[in-house]
Amino acid sequence: YSSFVLGSRVVFAESRAELRPDPRFDAINVVSLAVEDDGDNTVEVCVLIRGNNDKSQGRRNLDGVIGCSVDVFPEERDLLNHLIDALCSIDPDILVGWEIQLGSLGFLAERAAYLGIGLLKRISRTLPHESKHPPKNLAHESSQVPEASPADDVIMDVSENDWSHTHASGVHVGGRIVLNLWRLMRGEVKLNNYSLEAVADEVLRRKVPLVPNKTLNRWFATGPGRGRHRCIEYVSSRAMLNLEIINQLDLVNRTSELARVFGIDFFSVLSRGSQFRVESMLLRLAHTQNYLAISPGNQQVASQPAMECMPLVMEPESAFYSDPVLVLDFQSLYPSMIIAYNLCYSTCLGKVFPSKSSVLGVSSYSADPHTIADLKNQLILTPNGVLYVQPEVRKGVVPRLLEEILSTRIMVKQAMKKLAPSQKVLQKILNARQLALKLIANVTYGYTAAGFSGRMPCAELADSIVQCGRRTLETAISFVNQHPLWNARVVYGDTDSMFVLLKGRSREEAFRIGKEIASLVTASNPDPVTLKFEKVYHPCFLLTKKRYVGYSYENPEQNEPIFDAKGIETVRRDTCPAVAKMLERSLRIMFEEQDLVKVKSYVERQWTRILSGKVSIQDFIFAKEVRLGTYSARASSLPPAAIVATKAMLSDPRAEPRYAERVPYVVIHGEPGARLVDMVINPYGLLEVGSPYRLNELYYITKQIIPALQRVFGLLGVNLNKWFNEMPRPTRSTLAKRQSALGHGSRDSSSIRLGWNKKPSAKVARIDTYYMSSHCTICGDTVQGSEIFCSHCLKNEAVVATVVAGRTSKLEREIQHLAAVCGHCGGADWI
DNA sequence: TTTTGTGCCTAG
């Protein structure tokens, strides 16, 4: 651990026109390594450039600029060989890349293999394997050096392997951990897309530019000097970003802590599933008690009895509640059930009335009747008709494991409280540890119920856990409903939670009653079952099962409520931001003002903006995960996001989305009666100059925004469609005048595609119309006279340089890229 | 027009 080093690399390669780099055609121009030494937390950057022989010139222009070492190689092979040497001497434990398969290390390996260099093998820490199938020619050509036969490097190391391809990266280096950072980020932060820019914004709170490969090429081609320097600086900054993100999230320490708690190795924490973690802990404990686990085959697992029990999910009384609603839930309900009722593989005596005799889970067992008779006062009967022995007879392994996990977690939490505020590192470690314990406690039930891939599931045991939980919740609900003093009613509950309506009570009273309920229900249940009083909603909407939203208060002193939504569009990623924003805003207005007139004027204002095109396209971009190759052949067509991805692949095979990558799309006007899948395009398609496409405002309003709002405000008797139909329609007069003044009036009208919008009256809103705007093309600030850019952006050298360099006809396209480089307006935004 | 199946994402 002491010599721990992170290596991070970004590759920039040549590419042809708009295409992404392809190792079969495009040479590597720049490789940048950011190396962090865990001992002193220093970061060093090494840059390798392909260029002319004049090394001194390269150095002179680059030295000291970003504090990195730069080496220039005329030949690509030399560059790669030097890279391999550098990696071997740095000898990092972990190699990180943003996208390991098509970019970064994967690209390097593929390109190296193309040039006859076995890169992955040569940076491996393990000795070359005694190959099972040695190349036949090797015996005859003994002079051949190992790296001269790199073909298997590609086939074995960068091959298309379903599992490692979709879940890790498929790129392996012996003795080193290879991290595919974007995929790890999916589990760390919830985002609409997992580009480096989006993650840097979320994690580091920093806007970073996205410069297309094509632009990098142009910069690089200017040779030693400013342009090439900018290219190198950009590539290096991307490499360092990887390290910064990892450090900000404390990824390495947290993963190490998980590895320590579960007793598994570092990479398995990231690459293996929950079963592996549960087993690691369970088997270790089981062995100390002289138990061995059974190993049923796939057939056995598949043929175990079906599970019959379901958690309780109440149908909520859908309504707007202006009275306080309490939210209480059982803490770690399933682990509590396992402990309280001694539920375990090792304590189960089977069903009282078995449908098939002597079957228990994946195996067979029938309890001896005499034994059962002897134990008759020491048995536990679960609500699904399964017998278990009491802990006095035999303490189960799973209950013991969970008891230890839960009590350790309490100890860790207490230890955290005793820490001085200065002990931040220890604080983080202990916090990671208690989270790991919580995590493992909650998936232990899943282990017993793992049907598809389970290594040791047990249907009866899983059913007992669920049904005990269900009975506990049902008992609590009727207890609350029947209590004579509270006048309370449970209006919703899901698995382990209760929503209690207190009609006509104040929030203060609600907090008092909430505490009472929690302590009485806890007292009426066996240890360690605990009902926790979580919060008071005041007011709230209950919509359907698993969908509700309210203003929440966690203690009586709290004055500012928290907007708390579950399951609705504001927290979902399968709608566009416009829907989420409008829904949240109107809910807040409703909660704060309790006045539908104000809600109505808000949504009408927004609809007007949308219809007049005064909106940011960003708010209308959908982004959904795409898993090409998994779609049903029976279905009529692919989902919209998959359509967009497939289209992109037609012109550039390297644009294929990674498995489960989120692919963005917008909905545009189409032929009347067109299906949705015929009206989706990549968002960039809308921004191109002369684009015939137009955002389908009516689709967004009538198919996305209105239904979402209707589900909420319909509960108050509102008809959103009526609101929309009776709303005065905005005219696009300002825009139309401007266009006709430019002589652009109807040039493209024949190519306008029309869909929902039956009247072909709308004009094309194109980027060049904004040239007549009184706003800066880049940042939107007001400008003087006929200026295109505001004074701030004009002061930005990078912007001006690129504008002046480009010919006027190119200007329009460049503007998309300019927004990314502008230091004033923060960069990555759309225009 | 209603029902059914697929896909996606979330709650717990």
Added chain:
DNA sequence: TCAGCTAGGCACAAAA
């Protein structure tokens, strides 16, 4: 080879 669970809502398109 490798893979915790179920319930549930909703959009969409095709079949009934």
